[in-house]
Every structure is written in structure tokens, then in C-alpha cells.
Amino acid sequence: MATKHEQILQHILSLGIGNKISVRQIAKDLNVSEGTAYRAIKEAENQGLVSTIERVGTIRIERKKKENFERLTFAEVINIVDGQVLGGRGGLHKTLNKFVIGAMQLEAMMRYTEANSLLIVGNRVKAHELALNEGASVLITGGFDTADHIKHLADEKQIPIMSTSYDTFTVAAMINRAIYDQLIKKEIIFVDDISTPYDEAFYLNEKDPLEKWYQLNEKSTHTRFPVVDEKKRVVGMVTSRDIIGKDQKMAMEKVMTKNPLVVQAKTSLAYVAHMMVWEGIEVVPIVDQAYELQGLVSRQDVLKALQQIQRQPQxxxxxxxxxxxxxxxxxxxxxxxxxxxxxxxxxxxxxxxxxxxxxxxxxxxxxxxxxxxxxxxxxxxxxxxxxxxxxxxxxxxxxxxxxxxxxxxxxxxxxxxxxxxxxxxxxxxxxxxxx
The missing domain is CATH 3.10.129.10 (Hotdog Thioesterase)
Structure with a gap:
């Protein structure tokens, strides 16, 4: 049976893109404590399922694919420029393809403005209207507002129109910086990028006899296996050193090493490499927050990834x-x-x-x-x-x-x-x- 934490994550996944999410509402709908709801929402934010925006709240967004590392959602733009939403909140989850600085005549500006782009411009109401009709979002610099009919148009089309107190040059520099930071993050390899998934991982149950280790050892390239309980939570590790000379009918829980070293999916490759060298281990289990087994990462996986990084251009x-x-x-x-x-x-x-x-x-x-x-x-x-x-x-x-x-x-x-x-x-x- 799924834990309350997992049930909340599944509930968030089932919500439509653009839906507003609150701790109190989720606690009420799923009959859980507000603390449990808050932790699950934070986990969903880490997974890229929701985004929290000041003065707007937490909304369900579309999870970005890894190859779109150079793109941002409009919700992320609001956070970057410390702005506020004037209209079109239903489109905050959308991804922008490019941004255009509106420092030219209207006719010239519209040649560069297209759907899913972001027009950065001052208090030029006509430009705001034309951009929205083209399917482009608008970011108004200098802290200016816009006309009410423009806000209604943004709501109808579900295209965000936003305002920030920064000037145009500063806003462009801030968005460029955010994109550059994501390019750097793209180069960082995490455990879940190189791991053996749960379905393909070899593991043992704490009630299994020692002879089960010998069966797995014939199939696997390593001799170290995680031991899980009935809820698939990692409770120990067993190696050849633990079982040699022991009765093969003995249960794993009698010989396993308890409280083993584990990592999570978003642990960096560098940390895992350091842990393996420092502790002299060849396999580390990957767990979630409930300590349930998610997969394995081996020394061979780490070495292969380290060599691959050295061949990739930064x-x-x-x-x-x-x-x-x-x-x-x-x-x-x-x-x-x-x-x-x-x-x-x-x-x-x-x-x-x-x-x-x-x-x-x-x-x-x-x-x-x-x-x-x-x-x-x-x-x-x-x-x-x-x-x-x-x-x-x-x-x-x-x-x-x-x-x-x-x-x-x-x-x-x-x-x-x-x-x-x-x-x-x-x-x-x-x-x-x-x-």
C-alpha cells in the first residue's frame, strides 16, 4: 500500500496543468496532516511538478524534459525577476522558447514576436495587445501597470502578462544568467542518471536464507546486495564476507550489516564516487525519503560516468x-x-x-x-x-x-x-x- 507521502504525490500528478495547490486544501482532500502535505508539496517542487510564486501561490506545472535545459517556464521567470502577475495566470506553466526586447517600432517588434516567446517591454499598451494576440507573453519593466482590457485578454488566452520593477537591461541579464546556470546544472550528473533501476536490481529479503545469496551471485557482476523488509525498505547489506562459513539455511537478517550507507536519486556523482573510495564499497543502494529501495549504483557505473564527463564539452x-x-x-x-x-x-x-x-x-x-x-x-x-x-x-x-x-x-x-x-x-x- 502506498504511503501518505506517495498518495499526495500521485494526487498532485493527477491535477491539471495550471491548477493551484495549497497545503490546507490537500490536507483536507486527502485527510492528512498539514505537515505531511507541506513535505509532499516540497518534494513535488524538487521533482519539477509544481512551482511556488510569491503573491500567486503554488501551481501545478508541466515537468520539463532534460533536453529542454535551456528553456524556462513563465513561472520561473516571475521568480527570477521578482515580479507580479497582472493577468493570464492559467498560462504560467508554459515554457518560453525565446525572449524579445521591445526597443523598436511596433511593426518591427511584431516581426520577432511569436507564440510562446516573451516580450520584454515598457508601458506600451498597444505592444502588450499585439503580443498577446500573437500568442506571446509580456513582461513589463519599470514597475508599470497595463490597461484592464489587456488583463482580460491575457486571462481569456491564458497567456501571462507580468510586471517587474527592474529595467529592461537588468531583466535580460537576469534571464540570461538563469539560462547559463541551467547549462552548468546540465553538466552535473546525478545518481538516477547512471543507476540500475529497481526492476533490474538484485536484492534480498531479510527472511531469505543465505543460499539465495549464492543464486544471485551467479547472475550478478558484484557480491554486495541490499536487504529489504516486507515494505521494500532497505534495512541492511550483505556481502561474501558476511556469509562465508555460515549455515545456508540461516536468515539474512542474522548476518547482514544493519544501517548501511545509502544515497538518494538526486545525490551527485561526485559525492557517490567519494563515498565509494572512502568506504571501500562497490555498490550503494538508492532509496527514497521513506527508505524504500529505488535502485542501485555500482563502482563500474560511477567510473563509466566519470570517463564520459571528461569527453563531453562544457x-x-x-x-x-x-x-x-x-x-x-x-x-x-x-x-x-x-x-x-x-x-x-x-x-x-x-x-x-x-x-x-x-x-x-x-x-x-x-x-x-x-x-x-x-x-x-x-x-x-x-x-x-x-x-x-x-x-x-x-x-x-x-x-x-x-x-x-x-x-x-x-x-x-x-x-x-x-x-x-x-x-x-x-x-x-x-x-x-x-x-
Missing amino acids: VGETIDDIVSSNIYALEEDQTVFQTEVTPQMTNQLGTLSNGVFTSLVTEASSRLLLQAKKGDLVVENITVYFIKPVQIDSKLIIKPKLLDIGRIYAKIDVEVFQERKLVGKGLLMAQLIDR
Whole structure:
């Protein structure tokens, strides 16, 4: 039987796009507490089923497909620009294809305005009307209002007309920033992107005899299986070490390791990789908020995804991407690296940022280990002994030196020079991920 939390999520899924949702109403309709309803609505928001807008409320929206990462709904635009809805609330769930800045004559403006686009314009009532008739939403800048008949037209067509106190340039910059942030988020791989789903996962029940482990072991590529109770909640893990030498008629609950490490679907790949290296485990169960088994993620899944990421081009660049793209090995010595301090790598004083310095240390160390064919690293500790001010546009030489290396760990000393002068020194301790 589904839990109350799941029943509420199913109820939200059954609602029509554009429906308004409230904690009190759901609590009343499904006979649950307001606290339970609130938690389920927050989960629905995380899943992209609803959107909460200030001064409007929570509405059911269409869940966006992953390939539409560069698009926003009108509900999201309202949140970005801190605006208010003047009319057409029924269309807030719709997705905009592009936005147009209305800084031209009406005839020219209409050539660029089409259905599902967003016209950003000032208090030009005629432009508002023409855009709505074309099927385009309108965002009025400068905090201006519009005529009542325009609001009624927006309600009839279910096309949002909105207002914000920001100017046109600021609004365009804010929407561009939001799209850019989504491009960066697109590059982040989560557990549910690479996992083995529940239907294909191997698992055991707590009442199963140990001989069931031997049967699964013949079918699976790993020897570690989650153990679930009658409600499919993960209650333990069992490995070959737990069952060797034990009576095969004994129940799993007698030998399993209780309270195992688990992750959720939206846990990042980086976190799972660190957990597997740190704890030395090969399989981690994926659970929902009720601890019910949703699938598995294995070490092979993680390694395959890490290698795939390195081959993919970055679209939205983070600081780490900028550092990585600007560092390269010297031709005469492939273990020595060079980079240049770009404006994005500096602090407010115009010198190399401390955070970027640690990124340079990590990147140079990682490349040194790859050259030694030792695999990728997971940073355990970075000690910065000192860092001197380094001006913008300075050229730096980075010299990582392998002090000690074992099967699963490495210790690397890194020195950073500017024109043969030592400007920074650090020590990196890392655990290794075998390829």
C-alpha cells in the first residue's frame, strides 16, 4: 500500500496543468496532516511538478524534459525577476522558447514576436495587445501597470502578462544568467542518471536464507546486495564476507550489516564516487525519503560516468572549468604546467583568488597522476603553506612532485612560480580511483 507521502504525490500528478495547490486544501482532500502535505508539496517542487510564486501561490506545472535545459517556464521567470502577475495566470506553466526586447517600432517588434516567446517591454499598451494576440507573453519593466482590457485578454488566452520593477537591461541579464546556470546544472550528473533501476536490481529479503545469496551471485557482476523488509525498505547489506562459513539455511537478517550507507536519486556523482573510495564499497543502494529501495549504483557505473564527463564539452563554464581549460603541460617537461591568471580567477583586489589556487593545485596533481597511469583522485586534504599576491594576467609555472604513492593513496607537493619566484606552495593528500 502506498504511503501518505506517495498518495499526495500521485494526487498532485493527477491535477491539471495550471491548477493551484495549497497545503490546507490537500490536507483536507486527502485527510492528512498539514505537515505531511507541506513535505509532499516540497518534494513535488524538487521533482519539477509544481512551482511556488510569491503573491500567486503554488501551481501545478508541466515537468520539463532534460533536453529542454535551456528553456524556462513563465513561472520561473516571475521568480527570477521578482515580479507580479497582472493577468493570464492559467498560462504560467508554459515554457518560453525565446525572449524579445521591445526597443523598436511596433511593426518591427511584431516581426520577432511569436507564440510562446516573451516580450520584454515598457508601458506600451498597444505592444502588450499585439503580443498577446500573437500568442506571446509580456513582461513589463519599470514597475508599470497595463490597461484592464489587456488583463482580460491575457486571462481569456491564458497567456501571462507580468510586471517587474527592474529595467529592461537588468531583466535580460537576469534571464540570461538563469539560462547559463541551467547549462552548468546540465553538466552535473546525478545518481538516477547512471543507476540500475529497481526492476533490474538484485536484492534480498531479510527472511531469505543465505543460499539465495549464492543464486544471485551467479547472475550478478558484484557480491554486495541490499536487504529489504516486507515494505521494500532497505534495512541492511550483505556481502561474501558476511556469509562465508555460515549455515545456508540461516536468515539474512542474522548476518547482514544493519544501517548501511545509502544515497538518494538526486545525490551527485561526485559525492557517490567519494563515498565509494572512502568506504571501500562497490555498490550503494538508492532509496527514497521513506527508505524504500529505488535502485542501485555500482563502482563500474560511477567510473563509466566519470570517463564520459571528461569527453563531453562544457557549455556553461564554472570556475573549475576555466582553471582546467587554461592549464597545459610544457613541451619540454610534461610534468610541469603553465597557466595565466584571467579576470575570472581573481578576487576583488585583482589578485589570484585563494580558492582558485587550490583548484590549480588539484588540477596539476590530477594531471600528474594521470600521466603516471594511476587513475583519478579524490582529494582528502589540501594544506596551503603560503600564497603571495599574484596580479591579473600573470603567467604561472606549476610544479607538482609525487612524494609518496601507494595502491589507494598519494601525497603530492605542489610549488607555484611566477618568473622563477616562488609565490605559492601546497601539499595534497588524495585517495585514488582505479580506472
